[in-house]
Structure formats: structure tokens, C-alpha cells
Amino acid sequence: xxxxxxxxxxxxxxxxxxxxxxxxxxxxxxxxxxxxxxxxxxxxxxxxxxxxxxxxxxxxxxxxxxxxxxxxxxxxxxxxxxxxxxxxxxxxxxxxxxxxxxxxxxxxxxxxxxxx
Amino acid sequence: xxxxxxxxxxxxxxxxxxxxxxxxxxxxxxxxxxxxxxxxxxxxxxxxxxxxxxxxxxxxxxxxxxxxxxxxxxxxxxxxxxxxxxxxxxxxxxxxxxxxxxxxxxxxxx
Numbered sequence: 001x002x003x004x005x006x007x008x009x010x011x012x013x014x015x016x017x018x019x020x021x022x023x024x025x026x027x028x029x030x031x032x033x034x035x036x037x038x039x040x041x042x043x044x045x046x047x048x049x050x051x052x053x054x055x056x057x058x059x060x061x062x063x064x065x066x067x068x069x070x071x072x073x074x075x076x077x078x079x080x081x082x083x084x085x086x087x088x089x090x091x092x093x094x095x096x097x098x099x100x101x102x103x104x105x106x107x108x109x110x111x112x113x114x115x116x
Numbered sequence: 117x118x119x120x121x122x123x124x125x126x127x128x129x130x131x132x133x134x135x136x137x138x139x140x141x142x143x144x145x146x147x148x149x150x151x152x153x154x155x156x157x158x159x160x161x162x163x164x165x166x167x168x169x170x171x172x173x174x175x176x177x178x179x180x181x182x183x184x185x186x187x188x189x190x191x192x193x194x195x196x197x198x199x200x201x202x203x204x205x206x207x208x209x210x211x212x213x214x215x216x217x218x219x220x221x222x223x224x225x226x
Contacts, residue, residue, distance in 0.1 A: 004159075032212055043203075044160065044216040093159045095214075103148060103207045105214055107159035 001027050004096050006108035013084055014116055021079045021111045023094030029074035030096035034105065035067070038091040050077045074099065084115040120204045125221040134191040136220050138204030141185040149180060150207060150214070151189045153200040160203065160216075163189065194224045 003026040013019050023033055031052050036044040048069055049057045056069035066088075068080040077096075081088055091112050095105040121139040128134040140149065150165040164171055164178045166187070171178045177190040191198055203219040 002162075006159075034213070036216075043218055044154075046213055046215065049212060091157075095159075097212065103150070103212065104162055104165065106162060107152075110157070110159045112157075 002098065002104075002106040003027055004094065004106050004108040006092075006094055006111050008111060009109065010112040010114075012114045012116065015085055016083055018080055018082045019084055019113060021081075021092055021094075021113075023077045023079070023096070023108055025075045025096040025098075025106070028096070028098045030077075031074060031099045032097045033071060033077040034095045034097075035069060035077075035079050036093045036095070038093060038110075044093060047079075081113065084113070086115045089113055089115045120206060120217055122202070122204055122217065122220045124218060125223070127223050127225055128191075128194050130196060130224050130226050131193055134194040134198065134222060134224070136189040136191075136202050136204075136222060137186065138189070139186045140204070140206055143184050143206055147206045147208065149178065149184075149187050150205045151176070151178065151202065152205065152214075152216075153198075153202045154219075155197075155200040161200075163202075194222075196224050196226065198222065199224045 005024045007022045033050045035047045038044045047062045050069045050071040052071045058064045071077040091110050093110040095107045097105045148165050148167050151163040152160040154160045166178045180187045201219040201221050
């Protein structure tokens with residue numbers, strides 16, 4: 001149980017294009033999902049908290065217009081990297097917290113983005 | 117979130133118990149201790165969590181000191197697949213966020 005999927009697992013795109021990453025909780029509902037970014041040999045950095053049916057809360061320094069988050073249902077959140085640039089190349093990971101059950105978060109397998 | 121301190125790296129022989137320490141001297145009364153691990157190029161995996169009492173599941177045991185200022189994650193019979201970075205995290209109740217530190221890089225040696 002508590003499986004989270006991400007799609008795609010890896011994506012290569014040209015500079016200036018937009019990329020959408022999906023995060024799905026497969027066997028539970030998640031009012032809250034989270035998006036993280038991880039650079040090589042670094043720890044995970046929280047980008048934003050996504051709440052179903054409301055606007056996402058972004059961490060300091062994260063541009064909300066560049067990283068668009070939509071949490072339209074209790075099992076799906078999407079992260080769109082708009083006008084991607086090479087410096088946006090990173091490992092993007094989502095997590096989901098089962099509704100009403102403590103603080104435990106379950107993580108997706110991650111999406112590796114390479115912007116050329 | 118309360119700050120945690122972990123050793124940057126540890127080694128353990130395959131088949132032996134791996135004991136990973138975590139200091140959290142500023143922990144507050146209602147904060148849980150959570151452990152996650154991240155195997156290379158994968159998303160973090162939940163291991164275990166506890167508040168006061170020691171906890172055990174199919175993956176590991178968590179020993180929390182009586183004053184709750186430190187804890188130890190125990191992998192009873194480490195395998196090569198347990199090589200990963202292990203994170204000790206104290207999410208604030210209600211804040212919902214997990215703040216990842218640098219963790220402990222555990223290497224299991226054959």
C-alpha cells in the first residue's frame with residue numbers, strides 16, 4: 001500500500017519549452033502533496049506544498065510563475081516547469097500524505113529533467 | 117522543525133546490525149521522530165516513526181531515549197540493498213513539511 005507514481009520518469013527538452021510532471025497516489029487519497037527538487041549529491045529541497053482545490057504554497061525563493069502546480073483531485077498533482085532553462089535540470093520528486101492519517105509522507109520515484 | 121544531527125557517513129558489514137544515531141536535543145513534546153532513506157536515484161522511502169516508545173516494523177527498529185533527545189535506527193541484519201542515505205526528520209505537527217538535512221550515507225560492505 002501507499003504507492004505514489006510519477007510520470008514521466010525522465011524527460012529531455014529544449015530550452016524555452018514547458019514540461020509537465022504528474023504525481024499520482026495510487027491506493028490512497030491525498031489532500032496534500034509536496035514537490036521537491038534535488039541536485040546531484042545534494043539533499044532534497046522542498047519547493048511547494050500542494051493542497052487539493054486550493055493554491056499551492058511555495059517555499060521562499062521558488063518562483064510560482066515558473067513552477068506551476070495544480071492539485072485538481074485527491075489523487076493527482078502536476079508540476080509544470082515553464083520556459084525551462086538548463087539550470088532547471090534536476091531530479092524532481094513528489095510526495096503525498098494520506099488524508100487524515102498523521103504526518104507520514106510517501107514519495108514517488110522521481111522525474112529526471114534535462115534541459116538542453 | 118527541530119534540528120537533527122547525524123553522522124555524515126557510516127560503514128557496516130553485510131549481515132551485521134546497522135545502528136544509525138540521530139541527535140535531536142531541541143525536540144518538543146509533540147514532535148515525532150521519522151526515518152526515511154534514499155537509495156541512489158530513487159525517491160525517499162519511509163522506514164519508521166515514533167513518539168516516545170520504541171517501535172519495530174518489518175524494516176527496522178527505532179529506539180528513542182527516555183529524554184527523547186536522541187534516537188537510533190537499527191537495521192538488524194543489513195544487506196547490500198540497505199546501502200542508502202538515511203534521514204532522521206522531525207516534522208512539526210500541523211506544519212506538514214519535511215525538511216531534509218544531509219543524512220547519513222550508510223554503506224554496507226560484503
